Amino acid sequence: MSIPVRNIIRFFLLLAVQVLLNKISLRWWSEPMGFPVFVPYIYPLFILLLPFETPVWLLLVLGFVTGISVDALMNTGGMHAAATVLLAYLRTNTLNALLPRPLNEYPNLAPGVKTLGWIPFLTYAGFLILVHHLVYFSIEFWSFYNIGLLSLKIIASATTTLLLVIAYLLLFTRQVASRA
Amino acid sequence: MRNFIRFISQFANLIFFVVLEVLCAILISRTRTIQGNDLVNSSNAVSGFFYKRQNAIVHYFGLGRMNDSLLAENRKLHEALANLQFATANFSDSITRLPKGLPDSAHRVTYARYIFRTAKVINNSVAQQDNYITLNRGADEGIRKGMAVISSSGAVGKVVHVSPHFSTVLSLLSSLQEVSVHLKDGTVGISKWQIEGTRPSPDVLYMTDVPAQIPMRIGDSVWTTTYSFFPPEVLVGIIQKVFIVKKTGKRLLYLKPANNFRNMQYVYVVENTYSEEQKQLESENKLEQNKPKKRTK
Structure with a gap:
């Protein structure tokens, strides 16, 4: 399967998973007024897994398109797009900081467990997802009055997203390995 | 001029990024009101x-x-x-025929x-x-x-x-939405989802500023009034906790929403049918208020 086709399929797959996740709003323990209800946002994984050599402008466009599709599905009109565009912009710098050589020396490769290793990949994904959630929830709350709730929601949602990202990687990297 | 072009090409990505973020900000600002949000929403x-x-x-x-x-x-x-x-x-007796249980007037008001x-x-x-x-x-x-x-x-x-x-x-x-509600004895108040200093949860609505002397009990129902856009006497919630705000001496009621928002199906x-007429009439009042007032000497 060629790289663009794989990425397009991944886009729709992640969007479909996100739609299902919206339906299942999570709560870590069920105390009537204790822990906030939250939804993990897994769709930024699409931007995280694009090939190394994707130019920045294309990343930004794809980030905007992904964000606006999720916005259309969730009635949030631009909040997801703003967070995802920021994530797409920061991606190149984060990868440059983590990798020994410049990005254009990795042709036809994409960030993943096989190319980066578990710890660097989780650092990369964790950092960017945290930034994305931070921006998204800050825009959604639109005030720092309730900062405890805001940070609880960010941490809970980002942690759950990261767990889902690990699940995704475990599911899909092994398949590629067995085929090779 | 050459410097300008070099500047543009050097910061092209940054400029593009800022443009996209501004676009997002415009989209977001449209959703901060109830009326906005026409561009992107799930009714498409x-x-x-x-x-x-x-x-x-x-x-x-x-x-x-x-x-x-x-x-x-x-x-x-x-x-x-x-x-x-x-x-x-x-029920008829020898003198009159009256509908039982209705007020004794010849007409019914719709x-x-x-x-x-x-x-x-x-x-x-x-x-x-x-x-x-x-x-x-x-x-x-x-x-x-x-x-x-x-x-x-x-x-x-x-x-x-x-x-x-x-x-x-x-x-x-x-x-964005507050609803006019009333208690069993007719006290009118406003039900909100978010008030300062609490965590919004799908299982709690709040009714603020209820005077302390109003009798109420946990488990009492709260209904909509005729003032809201809802039809009157629709159940909004049930009182699950009464909290006294020390600063104002008024009560804050925690309501359990009557409708379970997690699993609605139908x-x-x-x-x-008369809401248009009502709105038109009320907007005339507003026009009246906005007119420059005559100063009395």
Whole structure:
């Protein structure tokens, strides 16, 4: 399967998973007024897994398109797009900081467990997802009055997203390995 | 000029990034009001289709629950019908014929006429700051902006966007929407979802500024009033906790929403046929107020 086709399929797959996740709003323990209800946002994984050599402008466009599709599905009109565009912009710098050589020396490769290793990949994904959630929830709350709730929601949602990202990687990297 | 071009090419990505973020900011600013948000929302055809498919799968798992709610509703309707028959039954004695249970006046006043339309919930959220519900009916079926939405168990929200086949509803779980409600003894107040210093949860609504002398008990019901866009006497919630605000001496009521926002399946969209007339009349008042006032010497 060629790289663009794989990425397009991944886009729709992640969007479909996100739609299902919206339906299942999570709560870590069920105390009537204790822990906030939250939804993990897994769709930024699409931007995280694009090939190394994707130019920045294309990343930004794809980030905007992904964000606006999720916005259309969730009635949030631009909040997801703003967070995802920021994530797409920061991606190149984060990868440059983590990798020994410049990005254009990795042709036809994409960030993943096989190319980066578990710890660097989780650092990369964790950092960017945290930034994305931070921006998204800050825009959604639109005030720092309730900062405890805001940070609880960010941490809970980002942690759950990261767990889902690990699940995704475990599911899909092994398949590629067995085929090779 | 050359410097300018070099500047542009050097910071092209940054400029593009800023442009996209500004575009997002414009889109977001449209959603901060109830009226905005026309561009991107789930009442458009594509997302509507998506959610319809998803709902077709999830629908079956809720059949049992739905049956229960229909049974409960049937029971309620039978009860209401029986009461009505009791109230309008004529009782005649040798002197007059009067409808029993109605006030002794020759005419009955019609306050408003409501038309109920059923709709199915195809998308729903409870985890956001402003939660929206998508329904599978739209303008073609007569749904209009501003109509009230109730379920068999209680108040749900207000229609905010309509497309030919879908509509989105701003649910009571939103900071943008406050509803006028009254207690058992007629005390009118406002029910909100978010107040300062509390965590919004889909299981709690708040009724603020209730005077301390009003008698109430945990478990009392709270209904909509005639002032709101909802039809009157729709159950909004049940008091689950009474809290006294020390600063003002007033009470803050924690309400358990009558409607379970997590698992709604069918709702009724209620049209008030006189609402246009009422709005027009009230807008005339506003015009009057905005006129420059004459100074009296």
